[in-house]
Amino acid sequence: MAKKHSYRFNPHTLSYERVVVTVRERLKKISFTVAFGLVLGFVFTFLAFHFIDSPKEKMMKRELASYKRDMRQLNTKMKRAEDVLKDLENRDDNIYRTIFEVNQVHTTSAHDYGRTWDSIKGFGSKEQLEFTNDRIAALEERLYEQSVSYDQVYELARTQKDRLVAMPAIMPIAKNRCKLVSGFGNRYHPVLRYSRPHTGVDLAAKTGTPIYATADGVVTEAGRGQGRSGYGVVIVINHGFGYQTLYAHLSEVRARIGQKVKRGEMIGWVGSTGLASGSHLHYEVILNGKHVNPVYYFFNDLTPAEFEEILEAASQENQCLS
Ligand SMILES: [Zn+2]
Structure with missing residues (x-):
C-alpha cells in the first residue's frame, strides 16, 4: 500500500505543496489523542458508576426500600399494640382495682414509649432498628407488668368471692x-x-x-x-x-x-x-x-x-x- 501524503494549497506560489510532518509533531498528536481518550473514559466510568446501577445494586436498593417499608409497618402495628395495652392498663386501674379497693399499679409515664416513629423517620437504618428494638423491649416490660397485675386481680376476685360466701348474710329463720x-x-x-x-x-x-x-x-x-x-x-x-x-x-x-x-x-x-x-x-x-x-x-x-x-x-x- 502506498504511503499517503497530505498536501496544502499555497496561495503565494499558487500550487499544492506536500506537507512534511515531523516525528515530534506526530508523537504530540498521538499523546494528545491518548490523553483525550483517557479523560473521556474516566468521565464515562464516573457517570456510569454514579447514575447507572448494576443489577446487584438495583436488587440491594429494592431490598432496602422494602426493608424500610416493613420497618414502618412494624412500627404502625406496634403503635396499635401499645394503644390496646394502654386501654387494658386503664381498665385495670380504674375498674378492677377500684372494685377491690387496691392501689393502681400503672404510672402515667409508663403508658407510652415516648418517642414516635415520626421523630426518627429521616434517621438511618441502624437508628431505626435500635428504636424499634427499644420499643419492643418497652412493650414487653409493660405486658409482663400487666400480666402480674391481672394475676393479683384474679386472686383478689377469687378470695373475695370465697370470703363473701363465707360471711353470714341472712337471717337463720324466714x-x-x-x-x-x-x-x-x-x-x-x-x-x-x-x-x-x-x-x-x-x-x-x-x-x-x-x-x-x-x-x-x-x-x-x-x-x-x-x-x-x-x-x-x-x-x-x-x-x-x-x-x-x-x-x-x-x-x-x-x-x-x-x-x-x-x-x-x-x-x-x-x-x-x-x-x-x-x-x-x-x-x-x-x-x-x-x-x-x-x-x-x-x-x-x-x-x-x-x-x-x-x-x-x-x-x-x-x-x-x-
Ligand atoms: Zn339466747
Missing part, C-alpha cells in the same frame, strides 16, 4: 316466721335469774320452724352433749375466714357433722331444748373466736326499714329466752 325478742349484750337470764352477757340473739318462732345456714361452710357440731351447758341441741358451722355460726335450742337437727352446707340450706328445726323459757332459736355469730352482734349480719334479706326495726328490738335490755 323473717316472716320469727320475731327478734332479745338482742346481743347483757340480758337477764330467765332460768338462771341474773344478768349476764347474751352472746347471740333470740328469735322467737314456733317449734318445728325450719332453720337455715346463714353462709356456706362445714358443720362442726350437731346434736347434744358438745360440752355446751344450757344450749340443748345445737349446730355449729365453720365458714372459714374466721367466721363461725351457732344455732341452739333446736328440736331436731338435719345436718350432720362434717357436712358441707350452702347459705340458705335447711339444717334443723326450732325447739326449746336446754335452758330455754320458750320455743326460740338462739343464734350466734363468732368472728376470730369473739362473739359479734348477729344483727349486723342480717343484711341480705331485710329492707332498710326492717333492719331498723330489728336493731331497735335488739337494743332493748330485756329478758332473753336464753
Whole structure:
C-alpha cells in the first residue's frame, strides 16, 4: 500500500505543496489523542458508576426500600399494640382495682414509649432498628407488668368471692316466721335469774320452724352433749375466714357433722331444748373466736326499714329466752 501524503494549497506560489510532518509533531498528536481518550473514559466510568446501577445494586436498593417499608409497618402495628395495652392498663386501674379497693399499679409515664416513629423517620437504618428494638423491649416490660397485675386481680376476685360466701348474710329463720325478742349484750337470764352477757340473739318462732345456714361452710357440731351447758341441741358451722355460726335450742337437727352446707340450706328445726323459757332459736355469730352482734349480719334479706326495726328490738335490755 502506498504511503499517503497530505498536501496544502499555497496561495503565494499558487500550487499544492506536500506537507512534511515531523516525528515530534506526530508523537504530540498521538499523546494528545491518548490523553483525550483517557479523560473521556474516566468521565464515562464516573457517570456510569454514579447514575447507572448494576443489577446487584438495583436488587440491594429494592431490598432496602422494602426493608424500610416493613420497618414502618412494624412500627404502625406496634403503635396499635401499645394503644390496646394502654386501654387494658386503664381498665385495670380504674375498674378492677377500684372494685377491690387496691392501689393502681400503672404510672402515667409508663403508658407510652415516648418517642414516635415520626421523630426518627429521616434517621438511618441502624437508628431505626435500635428504636424499634427499644420499643419492643418497652412493650414487653409493660405486658409482663400487666400480666402480674391481672394475676393479683384474679386472686383478689377469687378470695373475695370465697370470703363473701363465707360471711353470714341472712337471717337463720324466714323473717316472716320469727320475731327478734332479745338482742346481743347483757340480758337477764330467765332460768338462771341474773344478768349476764347474751352472746347471740333470740328469735322467737314456733317449734318445728325450719332453720337455715346463714353462709356456706362445714358443720362442726350437731346434736347434744358438745360440752355446751344450757344450749340443748345445737349446730355449729365453720365458714372459714374466721367466721363461725351457732344455732341452739333446736328440736331436731338435719345436718350432720362434717357436712358441707350452702347459705340458705335447711339444717334443723326450732325447739326449746336446754335452758330455754320458750320455743326460740338462739343464734350466734363468732368472728376470730369473739362473739359479734348477729344483727349486723342480717343484711341480705331485710329492707332498710326492717333492719331498723330489728336493731331497735335488739337494743332493748330485756329478758332473753336464753
Ligand atoms: Zn339466747
